[in-house]
Amino acid sequence: ITYDYLIVAAGIEINFNRIKGAIDALDNDPQHVVSIYTRKYAANVYNTLNNFRNGQAIFTFPATPIKCPGAPQKILYLAEDLFRRVRKRITLRTKK
Incomplete structure (x- = not known):
């Protein structure tokens, strides 16, 4: 799998x-x-999402x-809200 940004939910x-x-x-x-599951790594999530410019998250x-x-799901929804506020296009894909 290739990615520009990877957010891990363990x-x-x-x-x-x-x-x-x-x-x-x-x-x-x-x-x-980034990951939302430890204090050490969660501290980076907002800045990473806020600085996201293009590519795949x-x-x-x-x-x-x-x-x-x-x-x-919550971090996905929060990211989506942040992206929409700065007019970033969102495409949601799920694996079945």
Whole structure:
């Protein structure tokens, strides 16, 4: 999969080590890879979304149980609202 920005919504147990390259990307590329699930990484989310100019932003929603089932959707909706305020075009795609 290719992406310009990746926003990770992890499962019920926060274990970024199970996602190949996640820790490295979260630690070393916070302008492009963020997560809402830890204080350390969540602090970067707003600035990353606010600075998003173009390309693809990918929001994940695990198929496994998660701590707050609405959280991945909430960040998507908040991002969509932010993007619309600055007239960025949004296309939502889901995997079936």
